[in-house]
Amino acid sequence: MSASRSISIFGATGSVGMSTLDLVGANRDQFKVVALTANGNAEALAALAIKFEAEIAVVADEAAYESLKSALSGSGIEAAAGEGALIDAARRNADMTMASIVGTAGLKPTLAAIEQGNYVALANKESLVSAGALMMAAVQKSGATLLPVDSEHNAIFQCLAGGKIDEVRKITLTASGGPFREFTLEKMRNVTPKQAVAHPNWSMGAKISVDSATMMNKGLEFIEAHHLFPVGLDKLDILVHPQSVIHSMVEFHDCSTLAQLGAPDMRIPIASALAWPARMATNCTPLNLAEIGQLTFEQPDETRFPAIAIAKYAAQKGGAAAAVMNAANEIAVGAFLEEKIAFLDIINIVRDAMDQYGDEKLSHLDDVFSIDAEVRRYCQDNIIKAA
Structure with a gap:
């Protein structure tokens, strides 16, 4: 700059x-x-x-x-x-x-x-x-x-500098898998807020850390990518990458795949945005692949982490579905952090709200705030009743 x-x-x-x-x-x-x-x-x-x-x-x-x-x-x-x-x-x-x-x-x-x-x-x-x-x-x-600024979407943004969006064959969002990547459903029933906010790679706020633990964060990012990079839902994919080194990938029609790599430090994507279209120096730790040794990948388990499937459904359904999902999730995560509900109850609350309000339509900004407020009241009332 x-x-x-x-x-x-x-x-x-x-x-x-x-x-x-x-x-x-x-x-x-x-x-x-x-x-x-x-x-x-x-x-x-x-x-x-x-x-x-x-x-x-x-x-x-x-x-x-x-x-x-x-x-x-x-x-x-x-x-x-x-x-x-x-x-x-x-x-x-x-x-x-x-x-x-x-x-x-x-x-x-x-x-x-x-x-x-x-x-x-x-x-x-x-x-x-x-x-x-x-x-x-x-x-x-x-x-x-x-x-x-999200590391995944910033990575996609950088990769697209190497090609046009109409030349994209597939966009892959990577996910760390969160702190419970290897937990069974039974083990997840008893996890605490302290465990949920202890992300293995990233230093983040409490809400986003819990979203990472449920993998709702990746669901939200899937919908976000759908709006930012309109290639079609069928060309968006999620891949678990525990080392959090490759932040996302873009595959083009010629089968070339571009990936953006970096240490798991939010200052790197923030610096990319602050200086765009130039670059700025940072004091972030440079990437040392020899020290890391290996990069691994696996498909997300949507049975243990159903938030991904819920988000994909919301993106496909359109209307107010994503707004309902987001509002219910915010209330549920807040209740979990206050130890009012169990970890697995977060997704149950989101599912219930989607069943009740997922068919609503959005035409104006006021509609967004109206359905958001209604869903929050509904979820709060149900949490109080269940206590």
Whole structure:
């Protein structure tokens, strides 16, 4: 990179947000921070805003506003709170927005950023899963450039630089298999949240770590890939690769297969998005294949990990099916982390919600939020009744 780029980071105190700021901090002359946001951690957000000289800091939780305002007193940095403030921040003039708010809470700010027609680095898979058709239509209308940050989709994005999408024969998403890859169903019945968040390769937030443990994360990524790379569902595949070195592969009509490799460090795909279409130096660990020794692959077991089959069904069904699946999964994962339900109950709750609401249709963004809210209430009520 040679020119300076202004950037807003939504979800700045989360795993992806902190990795992004780590790269920005190492390249201060190349980035100007416009907006930083967090859910409710006002003290941490204020410290980051001051360190990176942001123009504005926003907390989604309005109850945290006074704490944020107090922490920023005398800094000259604006403080704001609430959903409207998040959307206003997304509309500020920034060359790039890192969209890394977890869950559908990130949908409206992400869409607001897309509507500005600039670069949007997308690390919020749930938004694309819930409202993929609407989001991609907004990208086309605004002329925005959507840069995938998930390691798998970023890998596909990089591989497609070597060919055209209409020349693609197959896209393969790789999956680590999570911490329970070799567990029997019986053994999985008694796993704890502590075990589920202990990913063997990646350092991630609690929600995405549990999604990896159920392999719902790969299901969400399958739907995400369907929207980002419209080659047809029959050309999308999933392959378990425990070493997490090959992040995805693209096979072309001539039977050439391009793969993107790298250490399991989220700063690598983030750096790819931040610098695109150029490259930027990082202090990430270089890949040492001789030290790794071997790379192995296996087909995912959809009997032990049915989330993949559920996601494939949702992608094929269309309408509100994926939004229903995502909302139910968020509630179920939250309940598991609070030890209100067992690990295997997560998928049962998702299945039940799909049976109840999977046939609903989506025409507008309001429909997405309406069905999302209804499914969350339904799942919460059932969890309370079962307690």
